Amino acid sequence: MCSKRLGRIRPAMEALIEQRKFFGGVILVARHGEVLLHEAVGYRDQENKVPIEKDAVFSIFSMTKSFTGILTLNAIEAGQFALTTKVSEIIPEFSGGVREDITFYHLLTHTSGLPMTFTPIPGMYIDKLDEVIDAICKKVHSAALPGAEASYAPTVAHALMGEAVRRTDPLKRSFRQIMEETIIKPLGLKDTSVGLRADLRARHIKPQWLFDKGALQHLGHSDLGPDGAFEEEDAEMPWVGIASTVSDIFRFTEMLRRGGEYDGARILSPVTVERTRIDETPGMINQLYGRNAIARGWEPMPAYLSIGFSLRGDAICHHQFGTFTSPQTFGQHGQGSMLYWIDPKRDVTFVCLSHGVMIEGDNVERFQKLSDMAITSVI
Template identity: 40%
Template sequence: MAFNPAQLKRIEETIQADIDRGDYDGVNVIIAQHGEIALQGTYGFAERATGRPSQQDDIYRILSLTKAFTNALAYRALGEGKLALSTRVIDIIPEFLGTDPFHMLRKDRINLWNLLTHTSGMPATPNPGLPLTECRLLPDVAKALGSVDVVHDPGTQVNYSPAINHALIGEMVRRAYGHDSFRDMAREMIFEPLGMKDTAFGLPKQNQDRAVPIKAYVDEEGFLRPEDIEGLNEVITEDAELPWVGATSTVDDVFKFVEMLRRKGEVNGEQLIAPTVIEQATTLQTGDMMNDLYTMVNTQMGWEAPKGNIGLGVILSGTGPVPNFFGPFTSPEAFGNNGAGSTLFWVDPVLDVTFVFLSAGVMDEGLNVARFQKLSTMVSAAVV
């Protein structure tokens, strides 16, 4: 198999037309097969308001795409015997249970599997128990979550968690390894082995000049308000950790990470993550359970409710015509992660195709799903 050059050109033209129409501001994209890049493109603006053009080495605040890096740390911990899927949160973070009996109900049942599959029963809120301005250090967040209630029985519903689940995953892994800093642990265990020199939790000072500011084009009455999203420009600083939303990276670094997943954990002949862990992580875990949060998004767009289609931290393509980030023409086994209104990667193991897309300008989430449904379909259709 190879790519149709004419279809790749259509993808570029479509992206440029979207930017010209004002749907978003700019993009860095990579499309590859068998690890070989067929299209790498840079389009539009890093910051439309100032006319600053996009550059290949732009540093993006990748929002919830961050969760993929936190997942990888959990995969290492699983393969190395530091944690098990059955490890309860309170076994590692006892203060999560809290001291108020009215806040303690069902918390003792939440385990790592629940967190990775978004079935913990914790609320689907972007607020992880503290205002984001106070969330820079992970132990502070873990302590605050002791006062947050479970809202439904663990393991019974999929409700995508913007913040809480991956805050807990990050702190569980940090404590399991005994690291003083989650940020430093991620650098040593994931970013440095992969050669991701421009990636960090937080925004290092040396990268600030290349950082793409977050600009939100979302409804004031939506799930996330513009100020909630744009406020992350001030929160994702040099000392921030935020395992759910706080990573910064380039398109080339994200591609290195995604290629590691495509190769089932192998990097330069070394096994960073066990293949069996990657295989289980990219296997459907949530059965026919629906995704409660994205049901709201789909309802607003007039679409059917979507299934959860979640593995261990990754989203799977699944089957059927309900709009999703991967489109209906990727294989059901295609997997990836996304960040609110702006970022996406996926790997299709049947087509052996990798797609990485980082954009400036955060779209309304329903429109974002429609955008990626369109572009992912075009990428799949480029394979001949």
Template identity: 50%
Template structure:
């Protein structure tokens, strides 16, 4: 049986409720387990600013860039299947990806955010962001290499995962589209029944419509539904970087698969060896160029990027970090803009999955999840 300091978990609940009461965000659904045993699973606060719709454990959230984690895992799976390698140049799978210096980038560079292209939020201003084929065509045309691959770490909000999504479709032996591929190879096997690319029709009634609160710098336009961020409500969305919806419980199952070395309930997604390599730091002490300015504006020390193969890793430096300062250096996971986070601490054997309402600014969100992550691990005995 997992040992936990219950008084600390009670304090955690009180702190979350106090943050919500102060208006930091509207509500949070948090699931935490150790060694496969759930220790904390609660829905706190509300879906909306008025506090009129309490959150439930089964609420479905737009998880923004946490979507990238699913794309990453399928890329690692494709590598294990021999469809291409970490060292394969992207242009060898996607021959349209030409032009120096970007054409020297490999899948390793895409996964570690070191491909040398700028961190753009959209390939072209004002375009729809809901179709993989159009995102890919615009990326090929408009997003060019800025530096040699491997020379700096510049987090890619969109481009890298559009390229990886198209590579998965192009090399899929069954010829499936991206929505089907995600469902059949990841969500269905892991019984992530409330997770989908695009807002599946049966999830709509449980969906917490994202309130950006002025924190997101671009619009997420859909051709099918009106609204600045309608992409998150469109069931036909196919955006490998940002388009998924999920629950805290499903993200916890995903984290548990990783904690268990790539297997859950008898279904194996990845090998233990791949996960061991993927959760190592592959970017040394390079900073994350896209977020360096935000750290400086906040008066923080600029943190190393600490990127694994698609994962954010906690690393050894004591800096402002969503994954905490008390978690083990090997802790790894992924996040979604101002709202969503999952992580696995392999040393403490802990899995963490949180979804929240009321999107926070980047630095406020880092402080929020750093605090909650540290409180969680301090409760472990």
């Protein structure tokens, strides 16, 4: 990769920060596993010009879904259940109506037909997994037939997957214990935790929205504010609840880039990782982000969803992974602020965690620009 071309990324980020598009962020670009760019840009406190640090701890929002998806695939490899297993077989309370036919394949590909809800019951606490599962089973029913459409699931799918992994665990561990002992500790993710671990609190950047998010709240039992769930040490939220750093997310992506293994820790089989690069939603659009695109006058992008990840695909459209990455590029975003992707053709990895949750359209344009700048540094 060309260092001069990579050097254009920081000024591009600084210009957006100067325009107050976001406050700051940490970015990393690597090729063949070698880190070629790792910089902290902007501020953790923009008003007082306090710079952001490379080891800043972020609430990674929906990037958590990648961890839960990998944990689910790991459980499938171990024979705890299958892609074709109906969720209601593992969670009997999740029965009644069309939802009884939803499988783990549907959950992993966002084709379950469940509604795009952020909170099963408005105003409820979301930091306790058992309470969220109880609310889902009592209140959340299908909006479409399983497999009929691609509707990105902000909460329900990964809450159900986390609970299924817990219920079928032969050691009867909690979701947190399973995640720590299966992924976090084996990969050496020292600054990553389910919930906000006490020793990470001083480096944590509290989420801050740059737009009016309306009634959306993330409430925790300690009543720490409208987004207090992200500050709960004991929170178990398999859809948004992990805290981490750019360096740790890079180690996680290295496991994926290397076919499921990193530093001697085998998390997935290469067979499974290869399968995650196949588009399972051909001909579909993403109902959630398609609506956002239409609102901005854009052509809705194809869904491009695999079992556990988003894919780049081959259409020229507004896309966080850029317009020049290869079609099999795969990764995951976190609401208006977080992104990683891996381009298996060019063997390039991109990780950026940022402070200041942007409105989604602005965020797509921001990451599309940075992703294109990163991938076109390959010479």
